[in-house]
Amino acid sequence: MISKDCFFIVVDSTLICWDFQAHKQYEMSTAHAQRLMYLIENPGCVDQACAIDQALISAGVVKVDQESTEAWGWDVLSRIYHFGTKNIPLEDVPVDETAWAKLYLEHCESLWQKQVPLERQHSGAESGIPLPSRTCEGELEKVLLRRSTVREFLDFPLRLESLAKILQYTLGFVDERELPESCGLPDAFRKRRCSPSGGGLNSTEGYVLANNVDGLDKGLYYYEAASNRLLLKSVDIPQLGALLSGQHFANNLPVGVFFTSRFDKLWWKYEHSRAYRNALLEVGHVAQTFQLMSTSLGLGTWLTGALCEKEIEPLLKLENAHEQVLFFVGCGYASGEATPESLRELAR
Structure with a gap:
């Protein structure tokens, strides 16, 4: 065949x-x-x-x-894209942070050989409508201004209470937003999170990598939103950089979350491959909520889609063949540097 x-x-x-x-x-x-x-x-x-x-x-x-x-609920377009962008083979995977820094610097230097994409230019004939300047009066604006991607984390533990708060507002169900029984929906579909969800299906799941959390053993846990608890999945965890395409500067992140999507939930309601976009958009919304909550607690955040799925999936012990890992976000106390020391040293 x-x-x-x-x-x-x-x-x-x-x-x-x-x-x-x-x-x-x-x-x-x-x-x-x-x-x-x-x-x-x-x-x-x-x-x-x-x-x-x-x-x-x-x-x-x-x-x-x-x-x-395995059966695929959408048409072949999304299947080609999903599996065609999964488990990307890397010719030279960095074995440590120094090796990563060298490869990354070479990549950045190679970019200057190509024409830089220009910002959109408008002719003077377009007068446009001036808008009022932004203000920074509320707490949300202050958090948005503080949020930035950092790549240098301090070897300092995260409090379990902080992790709990981040998870509850990122993936947990909020009682204040639950729809009433009178809406006619089953109990599972009346629950709501703080982030938008395609069709209200809550198809995004979270697996917490606890590397340095006070009061929590090191391991990989599934966050069960309905009961607000962590379920241990794996304890023998390799260095984080080995799971994220050699990005070893993240090895001392105290905590991170692998976000997965339950495609079967989306298939149930949306039969066209266009709904694959919903999975990606929802994970993006949830990841942003994770970052804003972490930032509000004085933590730095880092995120990546450079996953080694074949290494990650066995650790997650996924029970559903139609649940797929899509993204990773981590947080911790940080120096605030966007580039790790190894890369700054090479640049110097």
């Missing part, structure tokens, strides 16, 4: 086979393309003695054994 993890696209008059799960691309000859079309129409005619069939099998385009793929 033909692999469900491949799609085909024409690039510069050449047919390309793209295996989005394995992150590999193959240029197909006329003979290979014609043979593949034949096998699509005649799946039982694979001949392992045929050189072309051998090549297609070796590349994973043709499967000899039955594929065991």
